[in-house]
Amino acid sequence: MNRTLIIGATGNVGRQVVSQLSATGAQVRALSRNPDAARFPQHVEVVRGDLARPESLDRCLDGIDAVFLVWTAPPATIVPALERIADHAQRIVFLSAPLKTPHPFFQQPNPARLVGEQIERLIETSGLEWTFLRPGMFAGNSVRFWGPQIRAGDVVRWPYLAAPTAPIDECDIAAVAVRALCEDGHAGAEYVLTGPQSLSQFEQVSTIGRLIGRSLRIEEISPDEARRELLAGMPAVAVNMLLDAWAAALGQPAFVTSTVAELTGIPARTFLNWASEHAGEFRA
Ligand SMILES: NC(=O)c1ccc[n+]([C@@H]2O[C@H](COP(=O)([O-])OP(=O)(O)OC[C@H]3O[C@@H](n4cnc5c(N)ncnc54)[C@H](OP(=O)(O)O)[C@@H]3O)[C@@H](O)[C@H]2O)c1
Structure with missing residues (x-):
């Protein structure tokens, strides 16, 4: 082409x-x-x-x-x-x-x-x-999801912390x-x-905290509380889509494929690698 x-x-x-x-x-x-x-x-x-x-x-x-x-x-x-x-x-x-x-x-x-x-x-x-x-x-969603709270302090309040994805x-x-x-x-x-690993949202936030040298307090909030807070920065359609998807994700590992490695010859980058390259976006 x-x-x-x-x-x-x-x-x-x-x-x-x-x-x-x-x-x-x-x-x-x-x-x-x-x-x-x-x-x-x-x-x-x-x-x-x-x-x-x-x-x-x-x-x-x-x-x-x-x-x-x-x-x-x-x-x-x-x-x-x-x-x-x-x-x-x-x-x-x-x-x-x-x-x-x-x-x-x-x-x-x-x-x-x-x-x-x-x-x-x-x-x-x-x-x-x-x-x-x-x-x-996308791994990059983490900046939008957790960046504002991590930049502002040590507490991250989030719903469905046990829900796994493979960013x-x-x-x-x-x-x-x-x-x-x-x-x-x-x-x-x-x-x-997909990324190479199934990681709960709790594990993803913890990874970011470790990489920026902070001990974050990660607190579960209810979906209704999350909906109210997320609506301040996201359209209702996106908020509902995410809450429904995380709720449905509970109780089984995230879907993981090896397609990136098969097509490119290089294993898909880990979330740890992504977070280390983007750590600056979580620092105040
Ligand atoms: N986020 C996820 O986890 C995820 C997962 C799976 C699939 N997706 C899909 O990925 C897509 C989003 O990709 P992304 O995150 O790379 O996009 P993005 O960062 O949100 O950027 C949107 C792009 O679309 C362009 N754009 C918006 N309105 C336009 C218009 N009217 N005409 C021409 N260009 C327009 C913008 O360009 P300008 O502003 O410069 O015009 C910008 O380059 C969505 O379709 C989503 O469904 C997302």
Whole structure:
């Protein structure tokens, strides 16, 4: 593939895809609604585009062979945006979620799931050569979940502390994305990607505390109390999705795959490694 457009390029995964794909020497074009704030190295071509204004995509897609797609925009423009992508590109790698994995953590009904399923259905019938990435919980969520409390003091109040997840380092999702974008042999593949270990939320917070040299007091709070507090910083849809998923996760280990290692030849990064690289984000 010659030239790749990264949609969602300024996000947690997209920024890693831009960086790792550029390092292969591939031509990378990064899309943002606000290129002036995108902060990419000079060699990265940055274009202005908005999934909510599909006509803005035409110029971004000009001369593009492959697209990496992250969809966090409202769903109203999914159909015309995907039509435009299919008119220009041959290949698409879509950042989805483990929608088909029969583990309770991934099987709770929520609106984001419906959006993902709609996009996947359209891609499957678009004529594009497609690959779906299905990562579980991102390790980077920890900064949003626990960063504010850890930066402010030694007490972390959180619901479902026993609920396990297998947090995946966003670098590993990007490493798989780069292979699917650049290599042949990934057409029609659906890769369920997780970190290497099942860790309870308690263990994850403890790991962060150890790495920053603090003895954190980790206190369980009720889901209702958590809902009230989380709603201050997160949309209700996201709060409900998380609380339902953690509740369903209790009582069995998180779903763990070896897909990252199989595809990249390198074991998936551990949460300990992620936390040591991001420790600064938890320091006041
Ligand atoms: N967090 C998790 O644990 C998890 C797990 C599995 C799957 N996922 C999926 O991963 C995706 C989120 O990935 P992420 O965390 O890397 O994203 P993110 O950090 O939230 O970034 C969102 C990206 O989308 C772009 N964007 C937002 N609205 C846009 C629009 N209207 N037009 C064009 N671009 C737009 C933003 O770019 P600009 O602001 O520069 O325009 C930004 O680059 C979601 O689809 C989520 O369902 C997340």
